Amino acid sequence: MQIDRRLFIHFDWTLLGVALVIASIGILNLYSATATMEMSGTPLYLKQVFWLLLGLTVMVTIAFIQYRFYSDFAYLIYFVALFLLIIVLGYGIITSGAQRWLKIGPFSFQPSEFVKISLILALAKFFHRPPERKDYSLKHLPLPFLLLFLPMALILKQPDLGTAIILLLVFFSILIFVKIRWSSLLTIGLTGAAAVPLLWGFLKEYQKRRILTFFNPDLDPLGAGYHLIQSKIAIGSGGIMGKGFMKGTQCKLGFLPEQQTDFIFSALGEEWGLIGSLFVIGLYFVLIFWGLRIAVQAKDRFGAILAFGVVAMLFWHVFINIGMVLGIMPVVGIPLPLLSYGGSFMISTLIGIGLLLSVSMRRYLF
């Protein structure tokens, strides 16, 4: 493939730089947080380095491919991802009560991670034609809703509430971005609100309890409530300056069930204090704003919606995860981009950033 020389000139070094800095901090943090874990085989942080390098390769490849290519194959990619979700329900591995993983050779991966990207692509494809009038209304929306509900139902079946919530939030973010009539949004909101008590009746007792615990962890003082209080103790005990690299105690003692994934920010807060936490949060802030600017400056609608979808995905992950470990968001299992351990998540995040790069470096090209 012929690569335009101008692509290099316009390559978005800022975006790449910010992402690399966050990911590097992530590796260091993971090294410290898992230092005392008794594990056989390769240490987690080394595995994470491998995933990061693999992800960066994928990211760069994706960035240099003209993103119109993704537009042509958006629906195909969507159906492949959907198919993998169906496979996972039939043949997936069960770990801690949920069936989320597909095993291929020595690797296992979570198809639900790639579904997030594929949904964004499919929605960008659908909305890339502007509405006939100035905004979209309900009659345009059956297909987008179908695009959302199919993967969402399959993911809830696993069950993986966190990812399902991300899909929902990304979906509505995109609707607002492409301009949906406010009255339509209101109708959807009211219908949704009316359906909640109805659906509630179908849930089993333990499922209801689980959902209530998301919103009020104190209902489960032995599980979520306990983890949350330990997370708050960890972060709070870091104070302004932090306890120092490798000096954290709370997270290393294994009080937290997912010290390397969902609760990784607690380790950061404990060892690096307010200063370190604000630095990382600041980097996320830059990443998200940079992405938002890429979206509004894109040269076409597909690129804009695609970029915005990725930004929405990153934002909701960051906001819900950090909000959760700080105790202001429900305790749902949502990992923190570039900081949490996990191969599939690392790669899907970097695919997203690769798409942002692709849109960004082509905004001056016609």
Added chain:
Amino acid sequence: MMELNTQRMEDFKGIYKYLVIFIGLAFFLIFIRLWSLQVLKGSDLRRLSENNCIRLRENPADRGMLLDRNGRILAHNRPSYEVYLVPEDLKVNPGVVMEVARLLNIPPEEIEERLRTQKRRAPFKPVKIKSDIKWNELVLLESNRVHLPGLIVDVRPRRAYDYGELASHLIGYLGEIDENELKQAKEATYRMGALIGKYGVEYRWENDLRGVDGGRQIEVDALGREIRPLGTVEPFPGNNLILTIDLDLQQTAEEAFQDKNGALIAMDPKTGHILAMVSKPSFPPDIFARNILQEEWKSLVENPHHPLQNKGIQGQYPAGSVFKIVTAIAGLESGMITPNTQFNCTGAFHYGNRDFRCWKQGGHGAISLHRAIVESCDVYFYQVGLKVGVDLIAQYANEFGLGKVIGISLPHEKSGTVPSSSWKKKRFGVPWYSGETLSFSVGQGYLNATPLQLLMLISGVANGGKQYLPQVVERVENIYGEKLKEYPPVELRRANVSEKTFQMIQEALRGAVNDPHGTGWTCSLKEVKVAGKTGTAQVIRLPENFKRGDMNRVPLKFRDHAWFAAYAPFEDPKISIAVLVEHGGFGASAAAPIAKKVIAKYLNVEPSSPVKAKETENDLDHAD
């Protein structure tokens, strides 16, 4: 390639400033919260972190009880005092281990060993040092509690089986959850070290029996002593199971075995409810719940009589003469014989170049079907078998459920074997020899059945072909006594056999117990008519000149197994029963008297026999 839509891009410009405000607010919110935790509450939280003050204490739920059909308790929970140490708290006061060891009178090395071997333990999780301590030990520990930081004494429910080994195979046992079970548990959450049903009803109804564990989140001081609870979850007890078995009947059945090995299952043929289920030797069901001693485990696993096996559903034995019921039905239904068909028994049947013998030396003479069943004539059935052929007999055996798993809700049920010509071709690659049909038609050779399968056979005959799924649990109730689940009778199949044939067979089975020369006379009762069939399952082939009366001189492990399958009362069957006595010799002398005691108990009649002439007794003691 898609067309570019560069127009209408200004749509996105409009929303941009709202998005900026929204995202800015979200990040500001996070900043405020971070400030509050790390700056405002920072020193408080730091103190909590230094002492590791917030801890969890478990409070496991009571397991559901097991009750007999009349509500008598077979398994329940009793309180047990358990001693724990928190390893993290011991670092400050290493002397505690010595002191606790002294008070409990156990070597300190043993405690150290236990503390060390607890791998992958959550931090500050107490390690169990001794369970079920005595009252005086409890008093000693409690009065010294203040000087022993890191020590916890807690009451825990402990599974108790008041009747010891009674029905241990049906009840099953508990054991510590293993890695695999932890992974597989989908809805229920188990903690490490939890006890989980491993066998029997305890295993199959695990989800009903286990309750929801509770616990407390507590704040402790620097010495690890509880200051105050922060959150409590009350445990919720598991559901109770009302079993189908009758405690009195079960006790009678267990006692009837004395020191013999084998199995007994009694059932209500019209509902499929199991009334008693015995497998001998048995085991004490609580041993796996406590820390089982190495020697105890070894003696159970290496015992040649397999005490851990439920022989009623896991033991597979040649069906012996009980199988003549099937051969007779196949003969009648195929039209190869009629009730009046006669064969001559001279004590042996020459076929090929071999003599196939009848159990009765000298033979039965000219004999028809009724008497052939009553007196269990082998030669008669050799000839019926030859006429009908292996495959048709196999078809009728399958019709009654032999050769496949019945589907009782207990683990590890075996299927047994019903041979056929195609089975043999597949299994051994050689054709069926008609000589083998002779062995097959009297229940020897390749044929294998579990006691449950012969129980299903006799119940089917008693019921005119109808067979019900054998069930061990009647209903599930919660602790308030509300019925949660019920297990109504399930009709499994109806054997495709005519009513006339059944009548003929039933009459013959009654005769086998009640007629003057019936082989099952040791099960006859004064007040009710019992119908049944004896059987002897060969363990090894005996030399041709061997007298069957010499069985007592054969080493025990080579002696034949004794069978008896019966139902009563004849007119309106209320109980069906299958008894197998391993290496017991003859059905009549070993198995039938056991069945008699159980039937008499259940029907509430005197277990005495009508008077019998002495000489027939001796003769029939060795009947097949």
